[in-house]
Amino acid sequence: MENFPLVLIISSIVKILIVVHLLLIGVMVMIWAERRVSGWMQDRLGPNRVGPQGLLQPIADGLKFLFKEDLIPDHVDKPLYVMAPAMLLVPALVAVAVVPFGSAITVFGHEIPLQIADINIGILYILAITSLGVYGVVLGAWASNNKYSLLGGLRSSAQMISYELTLGLGIIGILMLTSSLSLRTIAVEQGAYPWQWNFLIHFPAFLAFTTAMFAETNRLPFDLAEAEQELVAGYHTEYSSMKFAMFFMAEYMNMIVGSAVTVTLFLGGWHFFGLENMGGPVWSGLISFGIFFVKTAIFLFVFIWVRWTLPRFRYDQLMNFGWKFLLPVALTSIVVTGILWITTNSRLIVGIGNVVSAFIVVSIVASLLVMKTPKPAIQDSDNRLTPSALDAIE
Amino acid sequence: MLIDYLPILLLGLFAVLFAGINLALTHILGPKRPNRVKLSVYESGVRPVGDARQRFTIRFDLVAMLFIIFDIEVVFLYPWAVVFKKFSETSGLFILIEMLVFIGILLLGYIYAWKKGGLTWD
Numbered sequence: 001m002e003n004f005p006l007v008l009i010i011s012s013i014v015k016i017l018i019v020v021h022l023l024l025i026g027v028m029v030m031i032w033a034e035r036r037v038s039g040w041m042q043d044r045l046g047p048n049r050v051g052p053q054g055l056l057q058p059i060a061d062g063l064k065f066l067f068k069e070d071l072i073p074d075h076v077d078k079p080l081y082v083m084a085p086a087m088l089l090v091p092a093l094v095a096v097a098v099v100p101f102g103s104a105i106t107v108f109g110h111e112i113p114l115q116i117a118d119i120n121i122g123i124l125y126i127l128a129i130t131s132l133g134v135y136g137v138v139l140g141a142w143a144s145n146n147k148y149s150l151l152g153g154l155r156s157s158a159q160m161i162s163y164e165l166t167l168g169l170g171i172i173g174i175l176m177l178t179s180s181l182s183l184r185t186i187a188v189e190q191g192a193y194p195w196q197w198n199f200l201i202h203f204p205a206f207l208a209f210t211t212a213m214f215a216e217t218n219r220l221p222f223d224l225a226e227a228e229q230e231l232v233a234g235y236h237t238e239y240s241s242m243k244f245a246m247f248f249m250a251e252y253m254n255m256i257v258g259s260a261v262t263v264t265l266f267l268g269g270w271h272f273f274g275l276e277n278m279g280g281p282v283w284s285g286l287i288s289f290g291i292f293f294v295k296t297a298i299f300l301f302v303f304i305w306v307r308w309t310l311p312r313f314r315y316d317q318l319m320n321f322g323w324k325f326l327l328p329v330a331l332t333s334i335v336v337t338g339i340l341w342i343t344t345n346s347r348l349i350v351g352i353g354n355v356v357s358a359f360i361v362v363s364i365v366a367s368l369l370v371m372k373t374p375k376p377a378i379q380d381s382d383n384r385l386t387p388s389a390l391d392a393i394e
Numbered sequence: 395m396l397i398d399y400l401p402i403l404l405l406g407l408f409a410v411l412f413a414g415i416n417l418a419l420t421h422i423l424g425p426k427r428p429n430r431v432k433l434s435v436y437e438s439g440v441r442p443v444g445d446a447r448q449r450f451t452i453r454f455d456l457v458a459m460l461f462i463i464f465d466i467e468v469v470f471l472y473p474w475a476v477v478f479k480k481f482s483e484t485s486g487l488f489i490l491i492e493m494l495v496f497i498g499i500l501l502l503g504y505i506y507a508w509k510k511g512g513l514t515w516d
Contacts, residue, residue, distance in 0.1 A: 005397065012401035016408055070424040074433040075445065086413035093409035097402045117401040124472065125402075146435050150446045158454050161461040168468040175475035237436055242420030246413065319457070319515040324508070327464075331497065334471070338478065338493055342486040 011112050019096055019116060027252040028058035034304055041308045061245075068241040073144075076238065080143035085239070085246035088136025092253035095129040098122040099260045100184045102270050102289035106281035114289055115184060122183040123171055126261055127164075130216065133254065134160050137225070140247070141235035152234025155315065156218060156225030162322040163215035163222075169330035170209030173202040173337045173354075174265055177347070183261070187269030192276070197268035201351045204358030205333040206266045208326045213258045215322065217251065219303060221310040224318060259299040260292075267295055324365055332361045456512055467500050 032047070032055060039046025047054040072078060102114030119125060134157050141153020175181065178189050190197045199206040215222040226234030236247045263269060270276050270288035272295075277284055313321065336357045340350045435442045474493060481489040507513055 005400075008397065008400065009404075012404055016401065016405050020405075020408060020412070066420055067423050067425075068420070069427060070421045071428065071432055073435070075435055082417065086410070086417060089413045089416075090406070090409045093412065094402070094406050097405050116405060117398055119398045119402070145446045147437065147442075147446045147448075150450070154450060154454050158457045161465075162457060165461065165464050165468060168465065169471075172468075172471050172475045175472065176478040179476055179479040181472070181476060232436070232438065241424050242416050246416060316515040320513070323460075323513040327504075331501075334475075335494065335497060338490055341478075342482055342490050 007110050011107075011110070012116060015112075015114075015116050019101070020093065023093070023096060023253055023256060024249075026256050027249050028062070030252045030256065030300060031058045031061070031248075033300075037301070037304045038308060041305075065242050065245040070241045070243070073238055075145045077143040077145065080139050081238075082243075084136050084140030084143060085243045085250075086136075087139065088133055088250040089246045089253075091129050091132040091136070092250040092257065095126055095254075095257045096260070098125050098183055099257065099264060100187050100269060101260065101292050102285050103276060104281075105285035111281075113184065114285055118182060118184050121181050123175070123181045123186075126183075127168060130254070130257075131160075131164060133250070136247075136250070137235050140239070144235070144238035146238050148231045148233070148237045149235050152225045152231045152237070155231075156235060159215055159218075159222060159224065159318060159322075162319060163212040163326070166208050166212040166322065166326040166330050167216060169327070169334065170202075170205040170212065171265060172334050173205045174198050176334070176337055177201065177341065177350075183264050187264050187271070190268045190271060192268075192271045192274040194268065197266065197271075199266040201347050202266070202333060202337070202354060203351065204329050204354050208330045208333075209266070210262060211326060212322075213262060214303070214306065215318075217254045217258055217303075219255065220307040221312050222318060223312060224315055255300065255303055256296070259296045259303070263292065263295045263299060267299075320369075324369065325362065328361050328365060329358050332357050453515060460507060460512060463503065464500070467496075470496070 035057070036046040036048075036054065047057040050056040050060045072081065097116040098119060100113070100115040100118070104111050104113045106112070137160070138153045138157045141149040141156070144150070174186060178186050180186060180189075186198075194200075214220075218225050225231075226236070231237070236244055239247060270292040272291045276288035276291055279287060333354050336353050337350055340346075340353045344350075435445070471493075474489070474496075478489060478493075
């Protein structure tokens, strides 16, 4: 037991290096995949010149970013302007620490779990660290002293905090039936087969959580913070060179970590039909990592797919959707899970009850919103058309 | 155990170092050719009027306040959710009613905010 911290330190440094590099390579592949898949979905080619299939394009982009002029405009608040990209990038990198990306590998007689830190408050840690990202966005926007940036930053921060509620509430149903905040325990508790995974038991919460995650990562259909037609580039309008690339990297890292967390919480982590138990103590660990990797990759593909399927929300629709639809659905799922678990003790009935109750809640909210008497088109004191007035005309 | 947090500290140091090196490298490697147009505010080529330190809609503040209220409620639900299963075996009705009262109060606030138009964005 004397050399325990030494093993811990060495193994964690190795794991950190591997995970961080995987994350950075993941970001590069995502940037490439985003453009190639977009091209494929829009029946065009996408970048295909640099390297085979354009695979080296992100590296070329990265080098170019590095050698571009690091411009600090006159009108900005200098310390905050320089710090903001780092304040977004650091939480994005640190959040990956508690994600279990495989079962365990035995090396030299030491069993090493495939996770940087297995802390017992894993979910709280993830929620805490990812919400720190808001600071990077809002401070970068404010420090830029640019109207586009400020509006983008305000929109983004309001959106992120609104959807964070749903993100937090969506997990509670799982915690109730797992009794642990550790991501590893939650992954282990889900069995090897898809019908044992959490997304079936907590289906409405799963949908609400995934939607909230799209909003948290500022992806379409929730990318109002950088709606090109309205705000140029949103909160990073005034940024250039590597600072701009850091905002970009952080966004993609958040996507990757978010997908990994969703896979862990709802999609059974590294389990897949018992495949993860095959082979010896080393191979089973590597296979489980492979399964986790594939699941995360599929989920990331869904991110791109959704981007080219759904149009962007209008801002009032975005806020209405978050506060009036997702929040009640997530809250109902907690109450229903509690009541049905106490009365029946059956996961099947909890799963069915969740779906039924979500339908009821959505229809109640929808009828409340639809059946309210439409306002006259021009009602404002200064005779302006408001978004809801436009709705009424339609 | 506190030792569990050691890897997070290491990763944190690594992340800060990574961000710092990126910022420093681009500052050293990039050319320095500033001019007056580059250093001015970017507003799509239109001459800027005033700066961005202006008043903006109060709605953002309202959202922030609502967020704090509801987020604290959510955080209070976490410890309850973790012990839920353990208690459900012995005193299920008790823990259920406890939660229903808590969520009921939350719901009252939610309905009040909705009725007052706090959740409506115009």
